[in-house]
Amino acid sequence: ENAHQLQSQKDTVTQKLQETETRNAELEAQLVELEQRLESSQVEQEAFRKSLRSLLQLLDGKIFELTELRDSLAKLIEGGGS
Amino acid sequence: ENAHQLQSQKDTVTQKLQETETRNAELEAQLVELEQRLESSQVEQEAFRKSLRSLLQLLDGKIFELTELRDSLAKLIEGGGS
Amino acid sequence: ENAHQLQSQKDTVTQKLQETETRNAELEAQLVELEQRLESSQVEQEAFRKSLRSLLQLLDGKIFELTELRDSLAKLIEGGGS
Amino acid sequence: ENAHQLQSQKDTVTQKLQETETRNAELEAQLVELEQRLESSQVEQEAFRKSLRSLLQLLDGKIFELTELRDSLAKLIEGGGS
Known part of the structure; x- marks a missing residue:
């Protein structure tokens, strides 16, 4: 009876x-x-940020070139023909 | 004996x-x-992208204003005193 | 005769x-x-140069604003969500 | 006397x-x-205007390059990793 x-109890626990x-x-x-997914998202974000840094450098270059152009214009205005 | x-078997399974x-x-x-963490990262990324979109609109404005300036310079050069 | x-000589000289x-x-x-004409040209040139100086100041403003935008982008890239 | x-009259007129x-x-x-001076001023002005036209073309180039950079940023923002 006890056995x-x-x-029966052992079967229940084994099932569980x-x-x-x-x-x-x-x-x-x-x-x-x-x-x-988390690691892939981090890799993607790092690539995204790297592309943004490249764009930032391009923007720096454009601002530098605009400043050179501005200086040329200033010289031209002050030194140009009377 | 069997009991x-x-x-003993029941105890082992219960322990497991x-x-x-x-x-x-x-x-x-x-x-x-x-x-x-994933959701928080996505919220952050969306905020990041939203800030970038704001910067993009500012950049659009600056390019538009540079184009206006360019047109003023062109008119000045062609119409300016002889 | 001499007179x-x-x-006749006096008439010729008077005519000349x-x-x-x-x-x-x-x-x-x-x-x-x-x-x-020369003075008018100089006035025109001075007005021309004055207009160019105004455009130069506008260009300075645009370069300054692009630099601010560039700084905002740099901060966003370095500080944005990971 | 007349002569x-x-x-005397002839001398006066000749002197005059x-x-x-x-x-x-x-x-x-x-x-x-x-x-x-007028011609030299016009030559100078034409050279001045010619230099300004060169600067205008440079400015056109810079605006074009800024627009390309803007498009790259737009693509990056919309297509970048989520």
């Missing part, structure tokens, strides 16, 4: 364990996937 | 179940944290 | 004098006109 | 003619000088 009851292990495997898969 | 063995449930709770906490 | 000759005075008046009129 | 008077011719030569010299 029968114990066998299997379900929990399955859930565990699912959670681990989700974690791996999320970690990959 | 004793069953009890508890460990697995603990691990499960940890994984769920990690998932929640990662999901929050 | 007749002298009268009138022609020379007429030419003189023409030259003075041309001079006045040229001086007015 | 003496005529001689010489003065007028001298003045005439001065006026012609002034005219030549003014014409040269």
